[in-house]
Amino acid sequence: MHKLIKDHILSQLGGRKYDLEVPLDALDDAAVIQGIVFTTDSHTVKPLFYPGGDIGRLAVAGTVNDIAVMGAEPIALSSGFVVEEGFPLTDFEKIIRSMREASDEAEVPIITGDMKTVEKGALDQFIVNTSAIGRRGKALDRNIAEVKRHRPFKARWLLDSNLRAGDKIIVSGTMGDHGVALLSFREGYSFDTELKSDVAPLNKVIEKLLNVGGITSMKDPTRGGLANTLNEWSEKSKLGLLIREENIPISTGVKVACEMLGIDPLEIGNEGKLVVAAVPQKAEELLAALRGTREGREAQVIGEATDAFREVAVETAVGGRRILPEPAGDPVPRIC
Amino acid sequence: MHKLIKDHILSQLGGRKYDLEVPLDALDDAAVIQGIVFTTDSHTVKPLFYPGGDIGRLAVAGTVNDIAVMGAEPIALSSGFVVEEGFPLTDFEKIIRSMREASDEAEVPIITGDMKTVEKGALDQFIVNTSAIGRRGKALDRNIAEVKRHRPFKARWLLDSNLRAGDKIIVSGTMGDHGVALLSFREGYSFDTELKSDVAPLNKVIEKLLNVGGITSMKDPTRGGLANTLNEWSEKSKLGLLIREENIPISTGVKVACEMLGIDPLEIGNEGKLVVAAVPQKAEELLAALRGTREGREAQVIGEATDAFREVAVETAVGGRRILPEPAGDPVPRIC
Numbered sequence: 212m213h214k215l216i217k218d219h220i221l222s223q224l225g226g227r228k229y230d231l232e233v234p235l236d237a238l239d240d241a242a243v244i245q246g247i248v249f250t251t252d253s254h255t256v257k258p259l260f261y262p263g264g265d266i267g268r269l270a271v272a273g274t275v276n277d278i279a280v281m282g283a284e285p286i287a288l289s290s291g292f293v294v295e296e297g298f299p300l301t302d303f304e305k306i307i308r309s310m311r312e313a314s315d316e317a318e319v320p321i322i323t324g325d326m327k328t329v330e331k332g333a334l335d336q337f338i339v340n341t342s343a344i345g346r347r348g349k350a351l352d353r354n355i356a357e358v359k360r361h362r363p364f365k366a367r368w369l370l371d372s373n374l375r376a377g378d379k380i381i382v383s384g385t386m387g388d389h390g391v392a393l394l395s396f397r398e399g400y401s402f403d404t405e406l407k408s409d410v411a412p413l414n415k416v417i418e419k420l421l422n423v424g425g426i427t428s429m430k431d432p433t434r435g436g437l438a439n440t441l442n443e444w445s446e447k448s449k450l451g452l453l454i455r456e457e458n459i460p461i462s463t464g465v466k467v468a469c470e471m472l473g474i475d476p477l478e479i480g481n482e483g484k485l486v487v488a489a490v491p492q493k494a495e496e497l498l499a500a501l502r503g504t505r506e507g508r509e510a511q512v513i514g515e516a517t518d519a520f521r522e523v524a525v526e527t528a529v530g531g532r533r534i535l536p537e538p539a540g541d542p543v544p545r546i547c
Numbered sequence: 548m549h550k551l552i553k554d555h556i557l558s559q560l561g562g563r564k565y566d567l568e569v570p571l572d573a574l575d576d577a578a579v580i581q582g583i584v585f586t587t588d589s590h591t592v593k594p595l596f597y598p599g600g601d602i603g604r605l606a607v608a609g610t611v612n613d614i615a616v617m618g619a620e621p622i623a624l625s626s627g628f629v630v631e632e633g634f635p636l637t638d639f640e641k642i643i644r645s646m647r648e649a650s651d652e653a654e655v656p657i658i659t660g661d662m663k664t665v666e667k668g669a670l671d672q673f674i675v676n677t678s679a680i681g682r683r684g685k686a687l688d689r690n691i692a693e694v695k696r697h698r699p700f701k702a703r704w705l706l707d708s709n710l711r712a713g714d715k716i717i718v719s720g721t722m723g724d725h726g727v728a729l730l731s732f733r734e735g736y737s738f739d740t741e742l743k744s745d746v747a748p749l750n751k752v753i754e755k756l757l758n759v760g761g762i763t764s765m766k767d768p769t770r771g772g773l774a775n776t777l778n779e780w781s782e783k784s785k786l787g788l789l790i791r792e793e794n795i796p797i798s799t800g801v802k803v804a805c806e807m808l809g810i811d812p813l814e815i816g817n818e819g820k821l822v823v824a825a826v827p828q829k830a831e832e833l834l835a836a837l838r839g840t841r842e843g844r845e846a847q848v849i850g851e852a853t854d855a856f857r858e859v860a861v862e863t864a865v866g867g868r869r870i871l872p873e874p875a876g877d878p879v880p881r882i883c
Contacts, residue, residue: 215662216662219636219643223640223646224643224660228656229656234658235657235660244656244658245622249659249680251659251661251678253628253629253663254663255663255665257669286581286583287580290560290587291589291676293674304559307560308559310559310560311560314560320567321560321571322571322578322580322585323577323578323586323587325587325588326589329591329881330881333670334669335665335670338589338674340627340678342585342587342625342627342676344580344680545665
């Protein structure tokens with residue numbers, strides 16, 4: 212997928228012909244033009260309803276989060292539905308209501324939309340695209356001022372390329388919940404513990420963190436999970452990341468499920484989670500702030516950036532080290 | 548569809564909780580928040596390639612036009628692809644190249660994107676969503692100043708509710724081409740004349756027209772064709788429209804095809820066409836400006852707004868009058 216995008220999409224649509232603050236080529240969470248942050252996401256999650264959420268909540272929360280992790284304030288969403296003829300109206304109503312609730316939670320309105328129907332059989336039920344716009348808020352400026360108290364910092368947004376050696380890496384909670392919950396539910400697996408997705412808009416939490424300050428970059432570890440997020444940082448910031456495995460929060464249910472299914476919880480897509488890079492001087496304060504929120508109770512510092520190597524290295528509890536590569540594909544398809 | 552959107556989507560997502568210049572409830576071509584014009588469109592056109600265009604060109608041009616008909620300058624696009632596994636890479640490349648070309652033509656960059664693949668059989672090939680953002684440009688201010696020389700005008704954008712009795716209605720060219728071309732090609736009909744779609748970004752043409760000035764509203768007559776456009780104006784501006792049938796440009800090929808297929812060319816979706824409402828004092832000048840462009844060579848004044856009744860009335864060549872109702876459904880599905 213990564214290669215496909217680079218070879219076929221960027222070769223046509225990339226380039227610097229227009230004056231962009233953050234271009235498509237950056238392959239970051241959102242792009243920036245004339246001060247407007249802009250992102251888009253098509254959702255094909257299957258099934259449409261699952262423990263802890265549905266496609267509507269996922270779409271709104273995920274797209275709000277893509278704007279917010281740039282350090283921007285999300286200001287509005289669009290929604291474009293493609294629906295198969297005969298799709299149950301009650302399901303459609305439930306999805307719309309979920310979108311409304313997530314939009315209220317985030318305080319980001321859905322202001323424009325489109326709907327297309329296709330004949331029965333042309334589509335596996337229902338697809339929704341959500342796009343969002345955002346802009347610079349005061350919290351981002353405060354955050355950057357705080358970073359600059361500790362080290363030079365030129366970026367105007369929280370980009371993947373912003374990390375420097377010494378930056379601490381913080382995760383906001385347990386990894387793998389969303390993907391494993393969806394997979395288990397979809398395939399009808401039954402594990403001892405109940406697995407639940409934790410999809411949520413995080414713009415309010417992020418605003419709190421920006422007001423603490425010192426954040427150099429931020430991502431929501433969706434497709435490809437933590438492994439993908441860390442590799443994007445490593446690649447784009449041109450440095451290594453040393454991660455302590457025992458510090459990565461993973462619920463027992465997810466651990467058990469992953470062992471039984473033979474998949475790596477670090478490669479599984481999350482929703483409602485954050486990975487934060489920050490100057491070391493502010494890491495403890497940010498951790499405390501995160502733990503003070505409902506969404507960040509189980510936050511942990513999991514490692515730091517280093518110039519000693521260029522990969523993502525995971526240190527095990529007994530002292531061994533392994534390289535955590537960029538995931539080749541999604542171990543769990545259609546979870547977002 | 549209209550009822551579905553009103554009953555189920557607006558009841559949840561509408562409302563004035565946020566401070567919007569143009570809200571979702573207006574059901575206009577785009578919404579406006581904090582000075583940013585925002586629109587979205589999902590494209591399910593079938594087949595993906597057809598005489599005169601393809602889904603890529605259609606997506607970019609259609610979405611650029613939705614921003615431009617508000618009187619705004621489009622500044623960027625997003626694209627969200629959903630692709631079935633095994634979709635031919637050469638087709639994907641052709642679509643991306645078309646998007647690039649249309650984007651270059653419009654001078655509006657595609658700055659952010661997303662791509663999802665679904666398993667074979669889950670989707671009829673390929674869907675693309677394009678969203679766009681725009682902002683106020685000087686041409687719109689000039690246009691509005693010119694309107695105000697002739698009558699009171701309070702709107703800040705070219706909304707469906709802006710028309711007043713006396714406004715002239717202009718179409719930029721022949722009606723029905725896109726829908727009939729697509730339908731004929733899809734169903735394998737062969738008519739004497741070659742039918743071709745004329746999908747094109749119109750933001751440059753619109754900028755020219757705004758610089759002439761006097762435009763009170765503008766629409767691209769896509770789904771539901773001219774009949775839908777005129778009825779939206781009539782309903783939202785609370786007035787009647789009197790249209791002279793003989794002045795509506797329709798190509799011979801489309802006429803013949805529509806007669807044979809038993810469909811009304813006024814209900815068929817167009818791409819690359821404009822319907823303009825303007826103060827009468829500027830109508831001839833706007834018509835001349837339109838005719839001076841490649842896209843508007845066959846432009847015509849087709850009628851005017853009136854307070855004498857509240858419907859869309861079509862006057863035939865022999866003096867009869869018929870009501871042109873809002874189309875119940877799309878006579879040609881999946882053309883956009």
